[in-house]
Amino acid sequence: MTPLWADLAGIIAAVLSTSSGLTQLGRLLRARTALGIATGTWILTTMSTVTWFGYAISLHSPVQEFANGSWMFFVLVLTSMMLRSRGQVAQVVGVVAVFASLALFTALGSISTAIPGTCGIIASLLMSLPQIRYAVRHGRGPGVSVLGWALGALAAAMWFVYGVGTRQIPVFINTGIQTVLLVAVVIALIANPTHTTSEREYDPAQ
Numbered sequence: 001m002t003p004l005w006a007d008l009a010g011i012i013a014a015v016l017s018t019s020s021g022l023t024q025l026g027r028l029l030r031a032r033t034a035l036g037i038a039t040g041t042w043i044l045t046t047m048s049t050v051t052w053f054g055y056a057i058s059l060h061s062p063v064q065e066f067a068n069g070s071w072m073f074f075v076l077v078l079t080s081m082m083l084r085s086r087g088q089v090a091q092v093v094g095v096v097a098v099f100a101s102l103a104l105f106t107a108l109g110s111i112s113t114a115i116p117g118t119c120g121i122i123a124s125l126l127m128s129l130p131q132i133r134y135a136v137r138h139g140r141g142p143g144v145s146v147l148g149w150a151l152g153a154l155a156a157a158m159w160f161v162y163g164v165g166t167r168q169i170p171v172f173i174n175t176g177i178q179t180v181l182l183v184a185v186v187i188a189l190i191a192n193p194t195h196t197t198s199e200r201e202y203d204p205a206q
Contacts, residue, residue, distance in 0.1 A: 006165020010063040013158035016151050017067035021074040024148035028074075034081040036141010036195060040130030042082050044123045049075045050102040051120035055170070058109025058116065063162075067155075072102075081143075117170035124174050128181035135188035139195045146189045153182035 028034060034042070049071045056064030076095055083090040108115040131149075140146065156179040163172030 003165050006162055007063075009158050009161035009165060013155050013162050014063045014067040016155035016158060018070040020148050020151035020155055021071040023151060024145045025074040025077055027145035027148060028077055028081060028143055031142040033141075034078060034143040036134070036138075036144040037078065037082070038130035038134040039082070041127050041134070042078055044127035044130070046075045046079060046098060047101070047123035048120055048127055050098060051105050051116040051123060054102055054105030054107075054109045055113055055116040055120055057106050058113045072098075114170070121170055121174040124178050125181070128178070128185050131185050132181070132188050135185065135192055139192035140189045141195045144189060146186060149182060149186050149189060153179055153186055156182055 049068060052064070053068035053072060056068050075098060079094040079098055080091045083094045105116040105119065109117075134141075135144075156175045159175040160172050160179060163169075163175055
């Protein structure tokens with residue numbers, strides 16, 4: 001039986017995760033650009049979202065389904081914006097690829113939840129690194145929400161508590177390390193508030 005404190009941590013984590021995604025989504029829509037978000041972070045965030053959503057669906061965990069499902073909206077908008085310069089066909093292909101990946105990891109999760117869980121750990125742990133590098137080199141872009149990243153760090157900390165309480169090893173290993181990395185992103189964004197690369201010169205791979 002799951003302890004009450006773990007259930008509460010999961011609910012708080014879900015709310016914070018959803019708030020994080022919606023905050024960053026709002027930033028993208030207001031700025032009308034994804035400038036400032038590293039390409040590596042976009043790809044790994046997408047991978048993290050679909051794998052953990054597939055994990056949650058396979059595990060039949062409403063709390064995790066809600067949190068990761070809400071991030072799908074952010075990922076879809078981000079994917080569309082990141083591919084905007086490549087044309088509508090690329091945008092459609094990107095969105096379809098996101099849904100196809102979700103279907104794949106959900107199917108794999110029905111075989112073993114360790115498959116999407118392991119992939120989710122890898123993607124989640126790596127997704128912050130390109131953003132830290134970008135923020136240090138170029139500063140904070142207009143498409144980046146510091147509050148969104150801060151809420152993500154708080155959410156990761158609460159997911160860690162939830163993972164410990166429910167004894168979900170993939171969850172607490174991932175979120176324990178992820179909390180530290182997300183805090184590092186927030187620090188880098190605050191320390192470098194001025195963006196130094198114009199959109200015309202912008203190479204999202206950097």
